[in-house]
Amino acid sequence: MRRxxxxxxxxxxxxxxxxxxxxxxxGPTLSPAEVVEIDRAADGSVIVVEGEAIGEHLRARGGGRWxxxxxxxxxxxxxxTEEMAESIEYFGDHRNDGDIVRVVGTLNxxxxxxxxxxxxxxxxxxxxxxxGPREQEIEPIKGVVGVAGMGIAFVLWRTYRQRRExxxx
Amino acid sequence: xxxxxxxxxxxxVAHYVGMLVVGIGLAMxxxxxxxxxxxxxxxxxxxxxxxxxALAVGTLLMNADIRPEHVRxxxxxxxxxxxxxxxxxxxAVPLALSGNYGSYLDATFDTISGLTVSGLTVVQDLDHxxxxxxxxxxxxxxxxxxxxVVAALSFAVGLRGGAFSLYLAEGRDERIMPNVLHxxxxxxxxxxxxVAAGTATIFAELTYLGFSLDxxxxxxFWLTAxxxxxxxxxxxxxxxxxxxxxxxxxxxxxxxxxxxxxFALHAHVWRGARGELWKNLETRVLAGVVAAGSxxxxxxxxxxxxxxxxxxxxxxxVFQMISxxxxxxxxxxxxxxxxxxxxxxxxxxxxxxxxxxxxSSTGGGIKALRVGVITKSILLQVKQALAPxxxxxxxxxxxxxxxxxxxxxxxxxxxxxxxxxxxxLLGTVAGAIYGYSxxxxxxxxxxxTANSGLSIGVTSPSMPSGLKLVYMFQMWAxxxxxxxxxxxxxxxxxxxxxxxxxxx
Numbered sequence: 111m112r113r114x115x116x117x118x119x120x121x122x123x124x125x126x127x128x129x130x131x132x133x134x135x136x137g138p139t140l141s142p143a144e145v146v147e148i149d150r151a152a153d154g155s156v157i158v159v160e161g162e163a164i165g166e167h168l169r170a171r172g173g174g175r176w177x178x179x180x181x182x183x184x185x186x187x188x189x190x191t192e193e194m195a196e197s198i199e200y201f202g203d204h205r206n207d208g209d210i211v212r213v214v215g216t217l218n219x220x221x222x223x224x225x226x227x228x229x230x231x232x233x234x235x236x237x238x239x240x241x242g243p244r245e246q247e248i249e250p251i252k253g254v255v256g257v258a259g260m261g262i263a264f265v266l267w268r269t270y271r272q273r274r275e276x277x278x279x
Numbered sequence: 280x281x282x283x284x285x286x287x288x289x290x291x292v293a294h295y296v297g298m299l300v301v302g303i304g305l306a307m308x309x310x311x312x313x314x315x316x317x318x319x320x321x322x323x324x325x326x327x328x329x330x331x332x333a334l335a336v337g338t339l340l341m342n343a344d345i346r347p348e349h350v351r352x353x354x355x356x357x358x359x360x361x362x363x364x365x366x367x368x369x370x371a372v373p374l375a376l377s378g379n380y381g382s383y384l385d386a387t388f389d390t391i392s393g394l395t396v397s398g399l400t401v402v403q404d405l406d407h408x409x410x411x412x413x414x415x416x417x418x419x420x421x422x423x424x425x426x427x428v429v430a431a432l433s434f435a436v437g438l439r440g441g442a443f444s445l446y447l448a449e450g451r452d453e454r455i456m457p458n459v460l461h462x463x464x465x466x467x468x469x470x471x472x473x474v475a476a477g478t479a480t481i482f483a484e485l486t487y488l489g490f491s492l493d494x495x496x497x498x499x500f501w502l503t504a505x506x507x508x509x510x511x512x513x514x515x516x517x518x519x520x521x522x523x524x525x526x527x528x529x530x531x532x533x534x535x536x537x538x539x540x541x542f543a544l545h546a547h548v549w550r551g552a553r554g555e556l557w558k559n560l561e562t563r564v565l566a567g568v569v570a571a572g573s574x575x576x577x578x579x580x581x582x583x584x585x586x587x588x589x590x591x592x593x594x595x596x597v598f599q600m601i602s603x604x605x606x607x608x609x610x611x612x613x614x615x616x617x618x619x620x621x622x623x624x625x626x627x628x629x630x631x632x633x634x635x636x637x638x639s640s641t642g643g644g645i646k647a648l649r650v651g652v653i654t655k656s657i658l659l660q661v662k663q664a665l666a667p668x669x670x671x672x673x674x675x676x677x678x679x680x681x682x683x684x685x686x687x688x689x690x691x692x693x694x695x696x697x698x699x700x701x702x703x704l705l706g707t708v709a710g711a712i713y714g715y716s717x718x719x720x721x722x723x724x725x726x727x728t729a730n731s732g733l734s735i736g737v738t739s740p741s742m743p744s745g746l747k748l749v750y751m752f753q754m755w756a757x758x759x760x761x762x763x764x765x766x767x768x769x770x771x772x773x774x775x776x777x778x779x780x781x782x783x
Binding site: 146150164165166168170175176178183184187203207220225226244247249252253255257259260262266267270273 | 301319321325326329331332334335337339342345376403404407408409410488489490491517520521522523524525580585587589590591592593595614615618619
């Protein structure tokens, strides 16, 4: 009896996971650039999109948050819950690479809820790899050339002033 | 009779161009300070190098003529034409080193776009760009919107004689104050008021959205500068779509409209003559084109079946229509313009971009007053055809004062109108040669020439270099309203005696 119960629970769990949008959706994973170019027939359908979370998460009118994700140098707005937004640790900017997230959600070419925005309403949201600090490569030679240029400019400026004053005398 | 610039004239031109380049070098102090505050050491070094190059080249050019004589009109045109190119090339040095541009050409594309307040961009990975680089891009729009010569004039930097010629050569038509230096300073005063108000408003909105204090201030300042100066740059790849905010978009809309209005009209309103806003032919034409265009865009969007009547049409349709006239901020993707606006919506936006803003504003394009004058002239022709042969008809229009439409005014407007149309066509042909479809080539060409900055997707880092050069030329020529550029071309023809070569 116990085994039967355990099997039933496992089966239920498996079925739940399989039909949940987070894991069960088997469509191709798109980049934000591909989503923007997508055939308009896909409007209203469930898609999977992956990209880097950038900037910060923002308050959405009427509840929820906006997370903008980046892929192939194109950004896309994802409407998520507070909990989903809080799961992001790093947002991409000059100092950091953002977390890479995978979203399963409904594509809206002109969202009715958000005044015609081109967005994706997340049904499930997962961070698939953590971002982290980006390295700054410092090249001191640039500073040396720059300071040398300023030195030359100073000498040329003095020459200009002296020549001008001499001419005026 | 052609007036050929001699060696002395060229030295004088070089002197003033050098001063503008020095000005650009000094302006780099602001991104340097920004970089120091944000500890962006690598980027600070890029700007130190850029500053060194600009100051050295600029002071070298200044030595070409140590006591320049009075600046004549031809000098002013040559200084302006060369000055804008030299300033853009100097400004591009730190950006080319930033790693966000594929080449020095790409960086120069963006600095020309910034200074001419066009807003087309070939930047890569903008969302990871350093704060100081973003500061520089937006600062260029602030300087370019008012005009780099106006900027120099307002600080009265050594521009002795011929200040008004320089002011006119930069595509400005009206002296707002009796003194041209006061005019330049008034332009900066109006800009400062709008930038302060806009920054404060957008900062409050961004804080509500969840921005941190410093990011909120920076984004608010950048967006305001780009919107009021009808530039269109933004610190994020998604442009205004990044913020998902009706309030941010509406504030930007107000700033774009303010930036599209003639500074002389701002002065009238400032002095209490608010009625001028409604009487002025320029604002009437602008309002008419925007209203008609907005209806057409709304028709196009609803016909696509994806947009419901409501706020969406305002945020995506009317916004793009007004933005096309001015800054080129986008609340839709380039692909949406092609796929979701329908032909009628696309045509409306192209016409809006082509007409552009007002004379003596930060906006580009043919300009509303010229369109109004040409329309009135056509009306006069029709009336004359219908009137008895002995009658003499006159037609009046109101632009800051009551004026009579003269053949000279009509002729000047028609000349610039034709030059714009020709350049729109030139870019369209170039785009088509590179394999883009007619709507794409036409849209991007008009956007570049009219310094609008909306993009249908043609402008990108992977765009052919030849097309980048064409758009750079269009942005530069459009901003200077062609005359300075044509004088420069004529001088080159004369300098190399190409006329003689052609005759032989």
